[in-house]
């Protein structure tokens with residue numbers, strides 16, 4: 259087999275090797291069914307068992323209470339950007355958005371189609387390099403939306419923002435879902451495209467409290483109403499069967515690795531090592547404010563664009579892929595989601611040291 263390299267892609271991203279091996283075995287025949295996982299009907303017994311196991315693992319790993327739905331939807335997190343206001347915001351209401359990066363901006367833009375919006379805080383003044391401390395809400399927000407981890411800018415909320423009584427917290431957790439312990443009861447809804455921490459692209463995990471499911475607009479096409487998917491176990495239409503299967507394997511892997519507490523510790527150690535190196539480096543520096551640093555996406559620069567480019571091309575040659583930063587930040591970004599192995603962090607730090615010594 260071709261040697262696997264260190265994959266720092268921001269998404270779709272690296273998956274646990276044991277998960278890929280297990281999926282590979284089940285491509286030709288899922289268990290002893292004689293039919294591959296990609297070929298099973300979503301209405302058949304074999305796939306229903308896969309679906310039920312994935313939901314059960316999700317509930318167990320995430321500590322999801324029984325009054326929350328676990329839905330597998332399509333259209334990516336980007337579809338949630340408009341589905342949320344379409345369902346929960348009317349023209350006379352205001353939805354509050356905590357704007358901490360490009361994904362938050364996209365989310366609030368979609369809400370403007372359906373009702374009024376209020377920016378409760380923003381870190382745009384410093385190119386989204388920090389998580390604001392002061393939040394100022396509108397009088398009666400229909401809901402409060404925030405992005406828990408800012409994939410592009412390398413910042414992350416250390417804890418959920420406090421919200422006013424009588425509203426619901428909605429979170430785009432696409433790039434840090436199940437990367438650390440979470441108290442789901444603080445949220446009305448959590449959603450995440452799977453392709454960063456949970457599996458392949460093609461499925462979006464939506465966790466939603468039942469009363470929100472019920473509250474959603476009733477005059478929308480059925481596919482755009484959450485209740486349709488809740489009522490039909492995410493099988494109103496053909497679900498992304500393979501992506502659901504793979505998410506189940508990833509959840510099993512999380513469970514075997516100590517659950518959210520275990521992966522949380524591992525992620526903190528991985529990111530901590532990398533930031534510790536950057537903090538003492540004379541060449542590289544982290545771009546995010548110290549108290550706002552992401553454990554998932556570590557953004558850093560040399561301060562010299564030519565040197566950044568030289569680093570990226572040398573890194574690619576040395577077997578480190580996907581380190582080029584997003585164009586809105588420049589420099590470098592190491593995406594080190596759940597499945598990124600600790601040994602890859604050590605290898606990267608060795609390479610950074612070597613580059614620093616050669617380019618001091």
Ligand SMILES: *Cc1c(COP(=O)(O)O)cnc(C)c1O
Nearest residue numbers: 334335336361409430432433451
């Ligand atoms: C990647 C990402 C998205 C976009 O997800 P799609 O599944 O491509 O629509 C949205 N929000 C955040 C925080 C992301 O990291």
